[in-house]
Each structure stands twice: as C-alpha cells, then as structure tokens.
Amino acid sequence: MTSSYSAAQIQVLEGLEPVRKRPGMYIGSTGPRGLHHLVYEVVDNSIDEALAGYCTHVEVDLNSDGSxxxxxxxxxxxxxxxxxxxxxxxxxVLTVLHAGGKFGSGGYKVSGGLHGVGVSVVNALSEWIEVTVWRDKKVHIQRYERGIPVTELIAKPYKENRTGTSVTFKPDPQIFTTDTEFDYTTLASRLRELAYLNAGVRITFSDNRLELLKSDTPKVETYEYKGGIREYITYMN
Structure with a gap:
C-alpha cells in the first residue's frame, strides 16, 4: 500500500466527464426516475420557449428503436x-454544463426548467443524440455520441420559413442500472401536467413502439387546456 499523495492522484474531469462518472448527482438516480428525467429536461426547454411567447406546440415521440x-x-x-x-x-449548450439562456437577464424572463440540469446532461448520458434546428431559413443538424460531437454542425438552405428545434436521443445502457424502456403512463402524466400549467400550449404525445403496443397503429394523445390551472384543479378533483 502506497502513502504517496501527489498531483497524479488529483482527477481533473473535463467537459461532460463528471456527468458520466457520477450521473446520480445530475439526474437523481440511474434507475427509472433518472431515465425519465432526461425527457423532462428536453421538454422543459420547449416549455421555456412557450413561456417566453415563442412556442405553441410540443411533440414528444417514443420511437421503436428506444429513442x-x-x-x-x-x-x-x-x-x-x-x-x-x-x-x-x-x-x-450541448457540451458545456450550465450553459443556456436561463441564467442571465438576456435570455428568458421566466423559466420552467431553471432548476434542471440542462440538455448537456442528456447529451452526456445518451448513447447518441441528434439535434435539428430550423432557423434563419436554414436547417442545422449535428450528431453526438456519449457527449462528443461526431459531425460538424451541418447547415442547409430550407425553403420554408420554419423555426424550431428537434432533439432525438437514445439513453445509454452503460449508464442506467435498469433497462432503458420508457414508461408511457409516467411520461403522459408529466406532459399532461405541463399542458395544464402552461395554458395554450399543445402537447402531442405519440408511442410508436408498435411491437410493445401489440398494435398496427401508434398511440397518440394530445394535451391542450385553455383553462390552465383551473382546469387542472377540476381534473384533480
């Protein structure tokens, strides 16, 4: 047994390494709770856009490949x-912890995800993630694997004047202690709550895992509540 204690024993974790090394510190657990938290982080970014007055529709899809x-x-x-x-x-935003538009005064005046850990943590704990951004009459695409960019940010002209963000990610089975299969009911409950708490936002939730559903068609639900919290109280009662 050695008693030497030198600079060689000091670990320096750069970028998203700390997240992969201690995931529980960032998402609470590496079980089902932490797994579903990844989805909440991404959805919260969309809700922040809604709170800022720029987003009216959020779509969440469970894909057949587990993403x-x-x-x-x-x-x-x-x-x-x-x-x-x-x-x-x-x-x-995808590779630096605590980078985002929620911390200063110039980004969001109100934020639903202020206490979240950000999409960089989702990137770190995913086997892969692909982000598509529509902005300035261009479509921008970039892919990451286990937190590291594997492509440049590719930009192409886009005919429509569309704006928005699409994030597709597959949780990393190396990180999670249970399987990485999402529970529809757990996510539906959270998305329904978000729709109640953010009146005027429409959330479409689709389960495309046909084999799991034992069905030929996806399961699709839409949550939109003009009455907001009042409607939520009625629903809870």
Missing part, C-alpha cells in the same frame, strides 16, 4: 458562434 424525439415550434437554439467558447451556441 425519444422532442420537437417544438420555438425560435430554434441559436447556431451562431458563442463568444466565450468559440463553438456554435448549439454545441455550447
């Missing part, structure tokens, strides 16, 4: 170069 897709019609994550990191704002 999840969250699409919104907000402004789209910025893709220009970030002055501090020298990388695109999109890559910064």
């Amino acid at each position: 999840v897709t969250v699409v919104d019609d907000g402004r789209g994550i910025p893709t220009d170069i970030h002055p501090q990191t020298g990388k695109s704002a999109l890559e910064t």
Whole structure:
C-alpha cells in the first residue's frame, strides 16, 4: 500500500466527464426516475420557449428503436458562434454544463426548467443524440455520441420559413442500472401536467413502439387546456 499523495492522484474531469462518472448527482438516480428525467429536461426547454411567447406546440415521440424525439415550434437554439467558447451556441449548450439562456437577464424572463440540469446532461448520458434546428431559413443538424460531437454542425438552405428545434436521443445502457424502456403512463402524466400549467400550449404525445403496443397503429394523445390551472384543479378533483 502506497502513502504517496501527489498531483497524479488529483482527477481533473473535463467537459461532460463528471456527468458520466457520477450521473446520480445530475439526474437523481440511474434507475427509472433518472431515465425519465432526461425527457423532462428536453421538454422543459420547449416549455421555456412557450413561456417566453415563442412556442405553441410540443411533440414528444417514443420511437421503436428506444429513442425519444422532442420537437417544438420555438425560435430554434441559436447556431451562431458563442463568444466565450468559440463553438456554435448549439454545441455550447450541448457540451458545456450550465450553459443556456436561463441564467442571465438576456435570455428568458421566466423559466420552467431553471432548476434542471440542462440538455448537456442528456447529451452526456445518451448513447447518441441528434439535434435539428430550423432557423434563419436554414436547417442545422449535428450528431453526438456519449457527449462528443461526431459531425460538424451541418447547415442547409430550407425553403420554408420554419423555426424550431428537434432533439432525438437514445439513453445509454452503460449508464442506467435498469433497462432503458420508457414508461408511457409516467411520461403522459408529466406532459399532461405541463399542458395544464402552461395554458395554450399543445402537447402531442405519440408511442410508436408498435411491437410493445401489440398494435398496427401508434398511440397518440394530445394535451391542450385553455383553462390552465383551473382546469387542472377540476381534473384533480
């Protein structure tokens, strides 16, 4: 047994390494609760766009390959170069902890996901993640694997004047102690609550896991409540 204690024993974790090393610190657990928290983090970003007045529709899809897709019609994550990191704002948000529009005064005045850990943690704990941004009459696409970008940010002209963000990710089975199968009821309950608490936002939830459903057609539910919290109280009673 050695008693030496030197610089060699000091671990320096860079980028998203700390998240992969201690995932429970960031998402609470590596069981079902933490697994579903990944979806909530991405959806909360879309809800923040709604609270800021820029998003009216959020779509959540459970895909047959075990991945999840969250699409919104907000402004789209910025893709220009970030002055501090020298990388695109999109890559910064996906690879730097606590990077986002919720911490200063210039991004969001109100935020539903302020106490969340951010989409960078989702990136770190996913086998892969693919982000598509529609903005400035262009479509921007980038893919990451276990937190590391494996493609450049690809930008192509887009005919329509569409705006929004799509995030598709597959949780990393190396991280989670149970399987990585999402529970429809758990997610439906959370999405329904978000729709009640954010009047005027429409959330469409689709389960495309036909084999699991033992069905030929996806299960689709839409949550939209003009009455907001009042309707929620009625629903709870």
